[in-house]
Amino acid sequence: MAGRWKDFGRYGANGAPGAEALGIAIEGMVHGISSPVDSERGLSARLNYLTKSDAGYEAMDRAGIHVSPRTLMAWLAEERSPNKANLTRLDAAYWDLRRRNVATDLKHRLNNNGRGTRVEINPVNQAGVEQKYQRDLAPRSINVRGVWDRAVDAWMNDDLADLDAVWDEILDLIGSDYDGYSYVSSIGWAA
Amino acid sequence: MSEANSVEALLEEARLVAAMPPPEERLRLREAAGFSRAHFAATVGVGRQTIANWETGVSDPTPPARYPYLRILKGLAEIYPAPPAPHAPPANSEEIAALYTGTPTMPPQLPGPVPAALAGLETLRGPDGRAIEGDPGPCVRCGVETTYQSTDGRPLHSGALCQPITPAPPTRGPEATAPAPAPAAPAQAVPAPATTPAPAVVSPVAARVPTRPQRRSKSAERAEADLMGLIRGAVEHEAERAGGDEDATLKALIGRAIPDVMHLFNETRATARYEYTAYPALPDILHKPSKKDPDQIWEARPAYNNPAYSMRAPERDIKVTALDVNAAYLSALKVWLPIGKLEHSTGMDGVGPKRSGVHLITPAEWAHPHLPDPLGDRDTPGALWITDATLRLLLRLSGPKWALTEAPTVHESWTSGATENFLDALRKLLVAARSEAIAAGDRLTLEYVKAMYSKFVSTMGESVHNREMVRPDWMHLIHSQAYALHCGRAYKAHQAGLDIVALKHTDELHVTGDWRQVFTEGRGVSELKVKQGDGKTAGEYLVGKVGG
Numbered sequence: 001m002a003g004r005w006k007d008f009g010r011y012g013a014n015g016a017p018g019a020e021a022l023g024i025a026i027e028g029m030v031h032g033i034s035s036p037v038d039s040e041r042g043l044s045a046r047l048n049y050l051t052k053s054d055a056g057y058e059a060m061d062r063a064g065i066h067v068s069p070r071t072l073m074a075w076l077a078e079e080r081s082p083n084k085a086n087l088t089r090l091d092a093a094y095w096d097l098r099r100r101n102v103a104t105d106l107k108h109r110l111n112n113n114g115r116g117t118r119v120e121i122n123p124v125n126q127a128g129v130e131q132k133y134q135r136d137l138a139p140r141s142i143n144v145r146g147v148w149d150r151a152v153d154a155w156m157n158d159d160l161a162d163l164d165a166v167w168d169e170i171l172d173l174i175g176s177d178y179d180g181y182s183y184v185s186s187i188g189w190a191a
Numbered sequence: 192m193s194e195a196n197s198v199e200a201l202l203e204e205a206r207l208v209a210a211m212p213p214p215e216e217r218l219r220l221r222e223a224a225g226f227s228r229a230h231f232a233a234t235v236g237v238g239r240q241t242i243a244n245w246e247t248g249v250s251d252p253t254p255p256a257r258y259p260y261l262r263i264l265k266g267l268a269e270i271y272p273a274p275p276a277p278h279a280p281p282a283n284s285e286e287i288a289a290l291y292t293g294t295p296t297m298p299p300q301l302p303g304p305v306p307a308a309l310a311g312l313e314t315l316r317g318p319d320g321r322a323i324e325g326d327p328g329p330c331v332r333c334g335v336e337t338t339y340q341s342t343d344g345r346p347l348h349s350g351a352l353c354q355p356i357t358p359a360p361p362t363r364g365p366e367a368t369a370p371a372p373a374p375a376a377p378a379q380a381v382p383a384p385a386t387t388p389a390p391a392v393v394s395p396v397a398a399r400v401p402t403r404p405q406r407r408s409k410s411a412e413r414a415e416a417d418l419m420g421l422i423r424g425a426v427e428h429e430a431e432r433a434g435g436d437e438d439a440t441l442k443a444l445i446g447r448a449i450p451d452v453m454h455l456f457n458e459t460r461a462t463a464r465y466e467y468t469a470y471p472a473l474p475d476i477l478h479k480p481s482k483k484d485p486d487q488i489w490e491a492r493p494a495y496n497n498p499a500y501s502m503r504a505p506e507r508d509i510k511v512t513a514l515d516v517n518a519a520y521l522s523a524l525k526v527w528l529p530i531g532k533l534e535h536s537t538g539m540d541g542v543g544p545k546r547s548g549v550h551l552i553t554p555a556e557w558a559h560p561h562l563p564d565p566l567g568d569r570d571t572p573g574a575l576w577i578t579d580a581t582l583r584l585l586l587r588l589s590g591p592k593w594a595l596t597e598a599p600t601v602h603e604s605w606t607s608g609a610t611e612n613f614l615d616a617l618r619k620l621l622v623a624a625r626s627e628a629i630a631a632g633d634r635l636t637l638e639y640v641k642a643m644y645s646k647f648v649s650t651m652g653e654s655v656h657n658r659e660m661v662r663p664d665w666m667h668l669i670h671s672q673a674y675a676l677h678c679g680r681a682y683k684a685h686q687a688g689l690d691i692v693a694l695k696h697t698d699e700l701h702v703t704g705d706w707r708q709v710f711t712e713g714r715g716v717s718e719l720k721v722k723q724g725d726g727k728t729a730g731e732y733l734v735g736k737v738g739g
Contacts, residue, residue, distance in 0.1 A: 188470020
């Protein structure tokens with residue numbers, strides 16, 4: 001992580017590492033089945049989504065759902081319902097697959113035909129910091145391009161180190177103030 | 192071949208040198224084109240000071256830079272031919288003046304005859320091209336005191352920008368004695384320029400310079416006119432695309448309402464003073480737990496039926512009028528909106544005239560028998576989160592003027608510095624477009640405007656349809672401002688002696704008695720109209736008293 005904000009939060013500043021905020025903001029662009037997995041509707045929608053393609057079976061494999069085809073058929077036919085552990089795994093498998101499937105679209109939207117996306121960066125909350133320790137930080141808005149493919153891939157693989165590298169590149173665009181934005185309160189964009 | 196070329200070039204250079212413009216003309220041409228000396232110098236390959244010397248007449252151009260320099264000047268002279276009269280104001284100064292006086296720009300006019308005494312006056316400039324200031328004296332052209340001078344040492348306003356002496360129009364009967372036209376516009380028709388015009392009386396008062404508020408309002412009007420053009424253009428464009436099919440046009444217009452209104456909003460913010468935060472970190476109370484569940488803010492939507500009246504009463508003899516508010520959410524765009532990120536504070540710390548946000552309060556009891564509770568139809572007692580718009584209403588009602596209730600107790604707040612004018616330019620623009628559409632009977636524009644403001648408000652929170660901003664606090668504030676305004680109407684009617692039978696949603700007010708004494712009837716945003724519809728409680732209907 002860039003920056004010399006060594007002991008973050010020591011004087012009461014409040015925020016999240018930029019990489020995390022980046023992941024959360026990308027996550028916010030993904031929409032899927034809104035019914036919860038423990039509802040009948042939510043479960044059948046997830047099972048449908050996961051059994052429509054080979055990628056779905058792979059996702060279930062990755063999530064640790066190792067059930068016999070017979071059981072799976074019974075779930076789909078709503079003759080039996082998964083136990084609690086498998087429900088959680090089904091939900092994880094669904095969102096894993098969903099992320100992979102929307103990644104291409106996200107990259108396309110964020111790259112915006114090479115024009116990139118304007119990112120609003122809101123600095124950490126320093127309300128609890130004594131005046132003499134406060135940094136002079138203002139909200140910033142910068143156009144970011146060329147890093148979105150890596151960012152989305154890193155987010156898809158839950159790779160925080162890679163997201164951090166991307167955030168460092170975004171910080172480069174901020175200029176001499178970059179250090180103050182290694183932690184942020186929120187970021188956002190319209191894509 | 193190259194020899195022939197160089198001979199040609201030499202001859203051409205000789206021709207150019209023979210027709211070399213005087214130093215003032217060199218300066219004029221460069222300034223007319225808007226080039227800097229440094230730019231010129233780099234192009235022809237000399238120093239900046241050399242160009243300055245050539246333009247002030249200190250020296251004349253010499254080879255090898257002379258040829259490119261003169262070629263540039265020759266080209267510029269074709270683009271910017273010398274003005275017919277040396278003191279004629281630059282062409283656009285009239286346009287600028289017209290902007291301020293509100294008169295349309297005249298097409299290019301014949302320049303008035305130049306008084307011989309004023310011909311050839313030029314501003315005295317230093318070697319750097321800037322006008323030189325000296326002792327103050329009355330300007331020979333307009334008579335107002337100035338420190339600038341002409342080249343012959345007489346006081347003269349710099350750059351010939353002052354008001355030239357208007358030559359008296361030739362007497363043509365009584366209209367000649369009519370008040371003189373705008374000073375920037377010389378006599379419209381000068382039939383005999385040969386006759387020497389009598390020098391007009393020099394006015395000791397300078398041409399009126401618009402005040403800053405005037406300039407501002409002019410520029411706001413211009414901006415609004417531009418944006419009105421966008422709205423009209425969108426409607427025309429979609430109507431054309433749909434080939435005159437009104438329903439298809441309307442569907443297309445509603446489909447593009449959100450991006451369009453966001454564009455209009457950004458345009459109205461082009462010269463804005465504040466940077467707003469579009470994606471702030473939100474406190475938990477403003478987060479929706481899921482797509483369908485609301486967050487914790489109580490918007491105080493009114494849903495009031497006066498228990499003293501009923502349609503099921505045995506004797507229905509009281510006439511009630513159902514009134515409808517026009518464009519309630521559009522008016523509510525004028526509300527104190529927090530600009531930055533919301534910050535937490537406890538007690539009354541977050542309450543102030545220039546702050547806005549959401550507050551956790553415990554309201555005082557509402558005991559009034561005939562008036563709706565400003566907090567709406569609320570079942571759960573105890574503390575609740577309300578917006579600043581509702582809190583302002585509560586504080587007003589608890590003040591000495593109304594004294595309808597006690598002040599609420601504020602426990603904590605999430606607020607930020609606020610402005611009331613944040614969406615005002617957008618509101619004014621949409622109001623203007625709306626009233627224009629009503630006057631013209633233009634249903635398309637009316638519905639388009641309606642879709643724009645209503646979708647703007649409803650999608651400015653967490654919406655997948657509008658990712659340009661995530662400000663659920665603004666959405667709540669605008670909603671509750673609409674409800675607060677609505678309650679205000681009920682209190683106003685009650686003060687004037689009308690009885691409130693019902694107050695619902697954002698736009699329904701049912702009153703007894705002669706409501707036209709209190710409200711104006713019409714379709715404007717400040718007017719009310721009689722509610723039309725098929726329901727039992729539309730238009731005018733009868734109720735009876737029940738209970739005590």
